[in-house]
Amino acid sequence: MKKIIQVALGILTSIGGFLDVGAIATSAQAGAAFGFELIWALVLGTVCVTFLVEMSGRLAAASKHTLAEAVRERFGAKFYFIQYIVEVVVDFLVLAAEIGGVCIALQLVTGLSYRWWVLPVAFFLWLLLWKGTFDLIENSVAILGLVTLVFVAAAVVVKPDWSSVLAGVVPSVARHDTAHYLFIAVSIVGALVSPYLFFFYSSGAVESKWDREYIGVNRAIAVVGMGFGSIVSLGLLVAAAVVLHPRGIQVDSYNQAALTLVQPFGFIGFLLFAASLGITCFGAALEVGLDQAYITAQAFGWRWGESQKPSKDARFSMTYTVVIFLSSLLMVAGIDPLQLTLFTMALSAAILPIVIVPFLVLMNDERYVGKYRNGWISNAVVIFIIGLAFVLAIVALPLEILGG
Amino acid sequence: MSQEDRKEINLIRDVLDNQLVDRHKQPMGRADGLIIELRTGEPPRLAYIEAGAQTLARRLHPKLSNWVSKLASRFGKDGEPYRIPWSRVHDVGIDIDVGVDAEKTPVMLFEQWLREHVVGRIPGGS
Numbered sequence: 047m048k049k050i051i052q053v054a055l056g057i058l059t060s061i062g063g064f065l066d067v068g069a070i071a072t073s074a075q076a077g078a079a080f081g082f083e084l085i086w087a088l089v090l091g092t093v094c095v096t097f098l099v100e101m102s103g104r105l106a107a108a109s110k111h112t113l114a115e116a117v118r119e120r121f122g123a124k125f126y127f128i129q130y131i132v133e134v135v136v137d138f139l140v141l142a143a144e145i146g147g148v149c150i151a152l153q154l155v156t157g158l159s160y161r162w163w164v165l166p167v168a169f170f171l172w173l174l175l176w177k178g179t180f181d182l183i184e185n186s187v188a189i190l191g192l193v194t195l196v197f198v199a200a201a202v203v204v205k206p207d208w209s210s211v212l213a214g215v216v217p218s219v220a221r222h223d224t225a226h227y228l229f230i231a232v233s234i235v236g237a238l239v240s241p242y243l244f245f246f247y248s249s250g251a252v253e254s255k256w257d258r259e260y261i262g263v264n265r266a267i268a269v270v271g272m273g274f275g276s277i278v279s280l281g282l283l284v285a286a287a288v289v290l291h292p293r294g295i296q297v298d299s300y301n302q303a304a305l306t307l308v309q310p311f312g313f314i315g316f317l318l319f320a321a322s323l324g325i326t327c328f329g330a331a332l333e334v335g336l337d338q339a340y341i342t343a344q345a346f347g348w349r350w351g352e353s354q355k356p357s358k359d360a361r362f363s364m365t366y367t368v369v370i371f372l373s374s375l376l377m378v379a380g381i382d383p384l385q386l387t388l389f390t391m392a393l394s395a396a397i398l399p400i401v402i403v404p405f406l407v408l409m410n411d412e413r414y415v416g417k418y419r420n421g422w423i424s425n426a427v428v429i430f431i432i433g434l435a436f437v438l439a440i441v442a443l444p445l446e447i448l449g450g
Numbered sequence: 451m452s453q454e455d456r457k458e459i460n461l462i463r464d465v466l467d468n469q470l471v472d473r474h475k476q477p478m479g480r481a482d483g484l485i486i487e488l489r490t491g492e493p494p495r496l497a498y499i500e501a502g503a504q505t506l507a508r509r510l511h512p513k514l515s516n517w518v519s520k521l522a523s524r525f526g527k528d529g530e531p532y533r534i535p536w537s538r539v540h541d542v543g544i545d546i547d548v549g550v551d552a553e554k555t556p557v558m559l560f561e562q563w564l565r566e567h568v569v570g571r572i573p574g575g576s
Contacts, residue, residue, distance in 0.1 A: 110544060119467050123482070123509055126467075177574050346503070347469050347480035348561070357576035360564035 053266050064095070064275030065194055066330030067147035068140075068237030068391040070323055071384055073279045074303035076230050077286025078296055082206075083221070085214030087231040088283060091238030092276035094431040096268050097424050098402070101409050102244040103264035106251035108415040113248040114344040116408050129404070130345050132397050134338065137242050139390040141334040141373040145171070146383025147327030150300045154320040161380060168374035171331055175366055180253050180352040187329035194326060196307060196318045197281035203310040204288040211284055225445035232442045233388050235435040236395030238276070242337040244405065249340040253351055261418060282306065299384055335373075339365040392446070396439035402432045459542060461496070469545040470501055470534070478552035482506040485533065498533040499546070501557050505531040532556045 076084040102113055109116065118126035148167045149160035174183060220227035256264070285306040290297065297303050300323065307315030336352055343350035343362040356363035377383065406428060409420040459465065465481050472478045483500035507518040532555055534548050541547040552558050569575040 115469065118480070119469075122462075123467055123506060127510060176572070346506075347477055347501075349477045355576060356569045356572070356574070357565050360561050360569040363569060363575075364564055 053263055053270075064238070064272055065191065065278055065326040066237070066240070067144050067323070067327045067383075067387050068233070068240065068394075069275075069279045070147070070282060070303070070326065071297075071300075071387045072230060072234045072237045072391055073283040074286045074290075074306060075297045075388065076234060077283040077288075077306070078290035078302070079223075079230065080220070080227060081287040081291045082210050082214030082284070083218055084227070084231055084234060085211065085280065085283065086217040087234040088238070088276060088279055089215055090431050090434070091235040092272060092279075094235070094428060094435075095239045095243070096272040097428050098239065098244055098405070099247055099272055100265055100268035101405065101420065101424070101428075102248040103251050103256070103268060104261055104418055105405075105409060105415060106248040107256040107258055107260045107264055108418040110252060110257075111248075111414065112252050112340065112344055113245050113405060113408075114341045116414060117404050118345060120408055120411070120414070121404055125404070126345060129400055130341060132400055133241060133245070133341060136390065136394055136397055137334055137338050137341075138369070138373055139376075139386065139393070140240065140242060141331060141338070141369065142376040142381070143383060143387040143390050144327045144331035144334060145370075145374050146377045146381075146386060147300075148324050148331065149377065150383050151320045151324030151327065154300065154304060154323075155317065160383065161378060164374050164377040167328075168370050171328070171335060172367055172370050174332060175335060175352065175370075176356055176363065178352075180250065183332055183352070184250070187325070187332060190325045191329055193318060194278045194322045196311075196315070196322060197278050197285060199281075200307050200310050200315070201281035201284040201288075204285055206284050206288045225442065228438055228442040229388075229392060229446040232395045232435060232438045233391040235431070236391035236393070236398075236439070238279070239398060239431075239435070240394055241397060241401040242334050244401065245341050246333050246337040249337070249344070249350075253353065258418075285310070297384075331370075335366045335370050338369040339363070389446075392439055392443050395435040396443060398432050399436050402428065464542055465499070465546060468542075470499070471545045471547050472552035473547075473549050474551065476552050478548075478550075478555065479557045480506075481546055483509065483531065496536050498535055499539065499548075500531045500533055502531045 073088070076087070105116060106112060111119070114126075114130075117129060145164060145167055146160065149163035152158070152163045152167070153160040251260070251264070286297070286303070289306045289309040290302065295302055295305065304316055304319040307319040309315070311318065339362050340350060342348075342365045343359070346361075348361045349359040350362040351359060376386075406420070406425060408414050410425065412419060461484055466484055468481050470478045470481060479501040481499045482502060482505040484496065485498040485500060486494045487497035488494050502522075503518045504515060504522060508515040534550060538549045539546060540549050553562070565576075
């Protein structure tokens with residue numbers, strides 16, 4: 047019975063972790079700009095992230111190491127710090143984008159510009175980390191995150207042509223605007239396969255004292271949780287494709303994205319969109335903020351743990367304090383949250399190899415994971431998708447920047 | 451695996467960069483450096499594990515190392531990296547267990563400073 051509760055909680059948690067500002071922004075953009083054409087990118091991203099989340103849980107359960115610790119030990123300080131700096135910079139941008147998402151949600155509801163909300167939101171974020179425990183944070187975000195099921199409901203209510211939806215699963219070349227098509231495809235993969243997720247998930251598993259008994263639980267959580275999260279993203283993409291695409295509405299701001307729920311559900315839909323955006327971004331912001339502290343503390347071998355009092359791990363606690371403050375300044379400065387999100391997600395896809403390649407090496411190392419090594423299928427699938435995403439990112443990022 | 455069970459140890463693979471754990475099972479940094487003592491007429495002997503930002507910085511870049519040393523002196527460090535004699539190493543497994551009390555070593559100076567001057571003064575910190 048206890049295991050069942052854990053699986054259920056874990057699934058809820060991973061839904062919380064899966065959905066964030068990136069998933070919402072990229073799904074809405076994809077549906078609005080290209081109809082069902084980009085569903086394949088969502089499918090690829092989901093398959094890849096499911097494998098990788100399962101691996102990071104398995105690494106923690108089998109070796110009692112987090113991903114960051116294992117990389118420093120196995121690849122040495124020099125390599126680890128290259129990866130660390132890249133990850134800190136991208137996390138910094140992701141955190142700013144997530145905080146921006148929460149503030150935009152508040153702007154949608156109140157009409158007051160998002161920039162006014164940045165510091166109060168950042169403060170509340172910090173307060174939860176400062177006072178809360180890991181379980182409290184994860185579970186509350188997970189349960190509130192169920193509101194995002196409204197996207198699935200919307201996809202059903204708008205009555206899409208399901209055979210066209212299915213046809214979108216097959217990768218296709220763009221019918222127009224190839225550069226933007228590739229850019230959105232890369233952003234979708236980057237949003238789903240967020241590098242921070244693996245550092246965070248393995249730290250959470252170590253913090254929850256997972257051992258080898260959890261390997262089965264971990265697999266169930268990864269498959270069901272990630273699958274479920276991707277259905278929500280798919281729901282939003284489909285709703286955007288039906289509601290926005292035929293009317294030629296591009297998602298240049300979150301207001302347009304909200305229309306996907308206004309059309310089927312009216313004003314309630316608008317409120318539910320704001321709630322979904324706010325809650326998922328807030329949950330993701332908590333995770334990214336914590337992740338910055340995790341990877342820093344683990345890099346230097348400091349004491350760390352979200353469930354301890356801040357005085358027990360002063361350096362750890364001060365790391366997320368400083369990071370949240372700095373990231374929020376980026377939003378106060380008035381950078382457009384949606385543009386920042388799309389750019390950051392594509393950047394995430396571009397840095398994937400530097401995070402994932404050492405991760406795969408570890409997952410094939412018997413000294414670390416013993417008999418719980420990767421099979422060839424998971425290796426092959428992950429290498430293929432990461433390689434593809436990297437190549438697409440290298441092509442698409444400059445094109446998008448040049449094209450404005 | 452306890453030390454008695456094995457005849458040799460791979461320093462770079464199993465010791466360097468691994469987590470140091472003190473006698474109260476508390477993390478106390480990582481094995482940032484290894485010091486080997488040269489002896490005339492005898493083979494070199496593994497003498498110390500070094501821990502601390504200065505040692506780590508020196509491995510990454512000499513300039514970074516100077517900068518870290520200056521910063522460290524502000525927190526009351528004497529500029530010398532902290533060394534744990536190999537005789538105090540109790541066990542090398544996933545982590546390196548050492549028989550010292552972390553709170554009494556310089557590796558915790560910055561932690562203690564933050565605890566006292568910053569975290570302790572923020573409500574809910576302790």
